[in-house]
Amino acid sequence: MYLHFGAVLVFLLFSVAFVAIIYGISALFRPANPSAEKLTTYECGEIPFGGSWIQFNLRYYLIALVFLIFEVEVVFLYPWAVVLRTIGAFAFWEMIVFLAILLVGFAYVWRKGDLSWFTPSGSGHTDATFSGK
Amino acid sequence: MNAYDLAFYLIAAMALVGAAITVLSRRLVYAAFNLLLAFLGVAGLYALLAADFLAIAQVIVYVGGILVLLLFGVMLTHRIYDTTLKSVRVQPLLGGLVAAGVAVLLIRVAWNTPWNTTPELAREPTTAKIGEAFMKHYVFPFEFVSLILLVALIGAALIGRSRAPKSGNGR
Numbered sequence: 001m002y003l004h005f006g007a008v009l010v011f012l013l014f015s016v017a018f019v020a021i022i023y024g025i026s027a028l029f030r031p032a033n034p035s036a037e038k039l040t041t042y043e044c045g046e047i048p049f050g051g052s053w054i055q056f057n058l059r060y061y062l063i064a065l066v067f068l069i070f071e072v073e074v075v076f077l078y079p080w081a082v083v084l085r086t087i088g089a090f091a092f093w094e095m096i097v098f099l100a101i102l103l104v105g106f107a108y109v110w111r112k113g114d115l116s117w118f119t120p121s122g123s124g125h126t127d128a129t130f131s132g133k
Numbered sequence: 134m135n136a137y138d139l140a141f142y143l144i145a146a147m148a149l150v151g152a153a154i155t156v157l158s159r160r161l162v163y164a165a166f167n168l169l170l171a172f173l174g175v176a177g178l179y180a181l182l183a184a185d186f187l188a189i190a191q192v193i194v195y196v197g198g199i200l201v202l203l204l205f206g207v208m209l210t211h212r213i214y215d216t217t218l219k220s221v222r223v224q225p226l227l228g229g230l231v232a233a234g235v236a237v238l239l240i241r242v243a244w245n246t247p248w249n250t251t252p253e254l255a256r257e258p259t260t261a262k263i264g265e266a267f268m269k270h271y272v273f274p275f276e277f278v279s280l281i282l283l284v285a286l287i288g289a290a291l292i293g294r295s296r297a298p299k300s301g302n303g304r
Contacts, residue, residue, distance in 0.1 A: 002256065005180040005188070009140065058293070061205045065289040068198040069282050075190045076278065079264030091268045094275065101279040105286035114290055 062114050073102055141181055148174025161207045168203065172196050183256040186263055 041048045080095050109115055151170025158164040172195045179188035267275045 002183075005185070008180075009177075058209060061202070061209055062290060062293040064198075064202050064205050065293055066286065068194075068202060069286040069289070071198045072194055072282060073279075075193055076267075076275075078189075079186065079260050079267060081264075082261045083264035083268060087265070087268045094268060094272060097276055098279040101276070101283055102286070105283040108287055109290050112290065112294070114294060 059114075066109055066114065069105070070102070073099075137181070141178075144174050144177035144181065148178065162204075165200065165204050165207050169196060169200055172200065183259070185258055186260045 076098070077095070080091060084091050084095075148171050151167045151172075151174055154167035155164045155171060158167065172191065176188045176191040176196070179185075179191055
């Protein structure tokens with residue numbers, strides 16, 4: 001088991017070292033000659049204005065919350081998938097019950113329009129395949 | 134000092150540095166990104182303790198999920214417009230006292246607890262055993278987790294939505 005995580009560690013160390021070396025080399029050899037124009041944020045040739053930190057739409061937060069819940073669900077799927085063959089039908093139905101309970105929540109957020117994007121405009125669902133009334 | 138100890142100190146230092154910067158940084162975005170370092174360090178400690186499933190779950194849930202949520206939380210704040218978004222220190226004396234008290238308590242507990250050390254035999258993949266336990270001995274708690282997740286999902290959607298504009302359903 002440690003061997004697998006050792007491989008992860010080696011990858012981590014290599015990637016960190018790689019970035020550090022590349023940046024170090026380029027810092028050594030490039031000419032440093034900054035001017036106001038060079039330091040401006042590149043925005044496709046346009047002159048940038050305002051801050052780059054905008055306030056995000058609150059809907060992103062809701063989507064992230066829903067994502068987090070189903071991510072935890074997926075974490076529970078892994079140990080189940082490993083032993084599914086050895087235990088058999090009982091494990092299968094147990095997971096079906098598990099998923100069915102969570103499917104209620106999925107149906108709830110779908111029905112309430114949390115997953116469709118343009119509902120705040122007041123024109124209803126943009127998802128044509130689902131006609132929530 | 135063997136390779137195991139070296140890895141432990143390296144990872145523990147990473148977690149501690151990340152946590153320290155998270156607490157001490159005045160800029161919220163820096164704090165959030167250093168929390169990533171702390172979470173990864175904790176995942177590494179789990180891996181060193183032969184809890185492989187827990188380590189991966191830590192990476193998936195905390196690094197991949199909760200941290201994204203936190204970053205959204207930072208970016209959703211109104212005061213993001215002025216880039217002086219900083220954390221402030223209030224009541225340093227009282228807070229310091231409480232923190233010192235908690236530290237004393239934690240150290241005492243850690244010192245006095247008879248820790249079970251992992252035998253060499255146990256250092257094998259744990260995912261199958263966890264799955265077996267879920268499917269055989271802890272069937273009801275396992276299904277109950279689903280119920281808790283359902284409640285969390287509906288509650289989060291309800292709270293998260295309440296300040297958003299009314300949904301198109303008019304409900």
